[in-house]
Amino acid sequence: MFDKLALIGIGLIGSSIARAARLKGLARSISIATRQQATLEQARALGLGDHYTRDNAEAVRDADLVILCVPIGAYAAVMADIGPALKPGAILSDVGSVKGHVVKVVEPHVPAGVHFIPGHPIAGTEHSGPSAGFPELFAGRWCILTPGKGADRVAVDRLTSFWGALGSNVECMDPAHHDLVLAITSHVPHLIAYNIVGTVADLEAHTQSEVIKFSASGFRDFTRIAASDPVMWRDVFLTNRDAVLEMLGRFLEDLSQLQRAVRVGDGPTMEGWFTRTRAIRRSIITAGQETAAPDFGRPHGAAEPAAPAPTPGGVPEIGIREHGGGEDA
Numbered sequence: 384m385f386d387k388l389a390l391i392g393i394g395l396i397g398s399s400i401a402r403a404a405r406l407k408g409l410a411r412s413i414s415i416a417t418r419q420q421a422t423l424e425q426a427r428a429l430g431l432g433d434h435y436t437r438d439n440a441e442a443v444r445d446a447d448l449v450i451l452c453v454p455i456g457a458y459a460a461v462m463a464d465i466g467p468a469l470k471p472g473a474i475l476s477d478v479g480s481v482k483g484h485v486v487k488v489v490e491p492h493v494p495a496g497v498h499f500i501p502g503h504p505i506a507g508t509e510h511s512g513p514s515a516g517f518p519e520l521f522a523g524r525w526c527i528l529t530p531g532k533g534a535d536r537v538a539v540d541r542l543t544s545f546w547g548a549l550g551s552n553v554e555c556m557d558p559a560h561h562d563l564v565l566a567i568t569s570h571v572p573h574l575i576a577y578n579i580v581g582t583v584a585d586l587e588a589h590t591q592s593e594v595i596k597f598s599a600s601g602f603r604d605f606t607r608i609a610a611s612d613p614v615m616w617r618d619v620f621l622t623n624r625d626a627v628l629e630m631l632g633r634f635l636e637d638l639s640q641l642q643r644a645v646r647v648g649d650g651p652t653m654e655g656w657f658t659r660t661r662a663i664r665r666s667i668i669t670a671g672q673e674t675a676a677p678d679f680g681r682p683h684g685a686a687e688p689a690a691p692a693p694t695p696g697g698v699p700e701i702g703i704r705e706h707g708g709g710e711d712a
């Protein structure tokens with residue numbers, strides 16, 4: 384599909400693209416650039432590409448598809464490096480979780496003749512780094528592209544085919560609409576998870592150890608999301624502020640209604656509310672974005688684990704599921 388694919392950043396998302404592209408034979412060669420030597424060596428040891436460098440400009444030279452896979456806060460510096468080295472006719476894309484801000488930061492650096500088509504795969508886990516990736520990450524998941532009004536149709540079609548070959552369904556939309564949709568489907572849920580887990584982190588030691596011990600009653604499911612990469616999520620909230628505040632406002636209004644229902648003992652309101660939310664869960668399963676299998680924190684059908692070993696402080700260890708199955712960002 385492409386002669387040379389360049390990936391700037393080789394963490395969870397970059398390394399998953401590298402693995403899937405290699406498996407499906409989508410590029411004749413893959414160039415990898417990352418900031419730290421240790422990460423580069425990890426990528427090399429995993430055999431993720433053909434060329435490895437810490438020089439972003441060197442990685443993109445002659446590439447016909449370049450994908451930025453770094454935190455959004457690093458885009459401006461990366462674009463200053465690679466802008467002059469991009470080949471005319473190349474497609475430049477990214478995987479960042481916010482799109483309006485990305486367009487603002489990237490566009491001024493895009494030379495004439497280079498096709499900039501922002502992207503965002505709606506797939507991820509709470510793990511980071513080159514070893515966290517796996518080739519099936521994008522299978523059956525959506526990838527959103529936000530091409531500008533004058534975008535080259537052929538380039539958009541080529542990028543759509545690339546994501547299709549990685550296993551994704553592709554939808555195009557306006558960057559502002561993307562940011563609003565993602566604010567409620569991903570960004571606000573992460574903020575809520577960071578908040579509830581943060582509340583526990585501030586509890587006095589005894590109560591905290593009780594919460595961890597009895598976490599399977601609900602709290603555990605928030606901790607997976609709240610274990611997501613702090614830098615990446617800092618950047619999401621710094622760059623999608625308006626949409627997040629809009630959705631957070633609606634969330635807080637609804638929370639007040641629920642608070643009132645609890646305070647006055649309004650059973651019908653609560654029951655009606657919880658019935659509606661159950662239906663949303665069912666429609667996500669019907670849409671193929673989740674399975675109906677009960678999730679109780681270990682692989683289904685796995686042997687009953689031994690009783691958790693208490694740590695010196697009396698708190699059992701909590702395990703993290705491989706590839707948590709959760710979507711993110």
Ligand code: NAP
Nearest residue numbers: 392393394395396418419422453457480507508511512712
């Ligand atoms: P990751 O696993 O933490 O990997 C980040 C990569 O970016 C590493 O190669 C890292 O290089 C590099 N990097 C970090 N800070 C940098 C900086 N200041 N300058 C230059 N390079 C830097 O991250 P990820 O989860 O793959 O996320 C990458 C992008 O994908 C983000 O923009 C995020 O919004 C988007 N995204 C993430 C998910 C998800 O679930 N994680 C889902 C969809 C989209 P070194 O290790 O060499 O420092």
